[in-house]
Amino acid sequence: MAGGGDAAGSARSMEDSKSFNGVERRRNPVVPHVKADPRGLTEVAVFHELGKALTSSLQLDQVLRTIMQKVEEFLHPDTWSLLLVDEAKQELFFEIATGEGSSALKEIRIKMGQGIAGWVAQTGEVVIVPDTSKDSRFFSKVDEKTKMETRSIVAVPVRFRDRALGVIELINCVGPDGFGERDLALLEVLADFAAIAMENARHVQKIHELTITDDCTALYNARHLNFVLETEIYRSQRYNYEFSLIFIDIDHFKNVNDTHGHLTGTRLLAEIGNMIKANLRLIDFAFRYGGDEFVVLLPQTSKDNAFVVARRLHRRIREMVWLHETNMDIHVTASAGVASYPSDSSDKSKLLHLADEAMYLVKNTTRDSVAAAGIGVLPDLAAPAAAAETQRAPARRGDS
Numbered sequence: 001m002a003g004g005g006d007a008a009g010s011a012r013s014m015e016d017s018k019s020f021n022g023v024e025r026r027r028n029p030v031v032p033h034v035k036a037d038p039r040g041l042t043e044v045a046v047f048h049e050l051g052k053a054l055t056s057s058l059q060l061d062q063v064l065r066t067i068m069q070k071v072e073e074f075l076h077p078d079t080w081s082l083l084l085v086d087e088a089k090q091e092l093f094f095e096i097a098t099g100e101g102s103s104a105l106k107e108i109r110i111k112m113g114q115g116i117a118g119w120v121a122q123t124g125e126v127v128i129v130p131d132t133s134k135d136s137r138f139f140s141k142v143d144e145k146t147k148m149e150t151r152s153i154v155a156v157p158v159r160f161r162d163r164a165l166g167v168i169e170l171i172n173c174v175g176p177d178g179f180g181e182r183d184l185a186l187l188e189v190l191a192d193f194a195a196i197a198m199e200n201a202r203h204v205q206k207i208h209e210l211t212i213t214d215d216c217t218a219l220y221n222a223r224h225l226n227f228v229l230e231t232e233i234y235r236s237q238r239y240n241y242e243f244s245l246i247f248i249d250i251d252h253f254k255n256v257n258d259t260h261g262h263l264t265g266t267r268l269l270a271e272i273g274n275m276i277k278a279n280l281r282l283i284d285f286a287f288r289y290g291g292d293e294f295v296v297l298l299p300q301t302s303k304d305n306a307f308v309v310a311r312r313l314h315r316r317i318r319e320m321v322w323l324h325e326t327n328m329d330i331h332v333t334a335s336a337g338v339a340s341y342p343s344d345s346s347d348k349s350k351l352l353h354l355a356d357e358a359m360y361l362v363k364n365t366t367r368d369s370v371a372a373a374g375i376g377v378l379p380d381l382a383a384p385a386a387a388a389e390t391q392r393a394p395a396r397r398g399d400s
Helices: 002-027 038-056 060-075 115-123 141-146 181-212 222-239 253-260 262-278 303-319 348-363 385-389
Strands: 079-086 091-098 109-111 127-129 153-160 163-171 243-250 285-290 293-299 334-341 370-372
Touching: 060 079, 060 091, 060 163, 060 181, 079 115, 091 115, 091 163, 109 115, 115 127, 115 153, 115 163, 153 181, 163 181, 181 222, 222 243, 222 285, 222 293, 222 334, 222 348, 243 262, 243 303, 243 348, 253 262, 262 285, 262 293, 262 303, 293 303, 303 334, 303 370, 334 348, 348 370
Parallel strands: 334 370
Antiparallel strands: 079 091, 079 163, 091 109, 127 153, 153 163, 243 293, 243 334, 285 293
């Protein structure tokens, strides 16, 4: 029996050895007469590099440029470009373009369905055009603008699920033997990488917006106010600018909630927030500070010009009929306070405190008015808005 046991053990050992050797062979295959494909190995390296780019960077521009660089390295087109979809306008614009005439492409927009790129974006289908003179979809105005000759086009859609994000377009890369299947497969994979990068960036941007945006009014929140205020102090110190803050508090807002309910109060705040934003320049910032309080930051704006804005917003709040579309027809007033950098303070916390203090001066006395730090409640005069507005800075985000 012992001998039988030894034989069985030996047999098992041999089987285990065979199994182990099989695993090793699969892990390190040595197949005779098969040579490694240098291009295949290079493609694997490219995909590895792109995978690392997608997972190591949240900068969309950086990832897209890495992808398009690989397009150029592998396929050698005269000109290549990445067009993105402007969903609001239903147009394509050139996000990245290289080669002859590429600088002129930045000014061109193509409607969805227009030209070969527009057709690819609309249908989601790959297009290879060996001879553009024989394709009725070809949009010759791009050549007129760039002063170049497009003989052939390869266009691949950049899509995420069923949504068109853009088009990768290669110019003059179709040879006498056509455009290889392997090249096309590589291009489609690169387009997939671009789609993933764009969708990742969209999600990151959405998350960022949620962290700095107030749910009720869609204005910026108090957390973002601290960041913007620090940035504006730095910028104003560097370029010797002024800027101003306006604190706004809705008078007797609790009565609205008590009379009409909290849902109505929330809708009222949203309407007021929309009105405030609509009456500011592009470079201005509006925040919901908390409860029924709003803050407006006016870059490159003196204290006197901030009075004009504060009075205008105060007057609009008082004169407008709110929630008219829901037949509520609510009337409210507001108390506002103004403080300016650097005339009132160069310190972030002190400046916020002074604007808040000026607002509370109104709230604790007359309500329904505007006050300024170091001055007190302002006379309720018709503001010379047109004259003062011409002195305010142009609508641009400006220097950094």
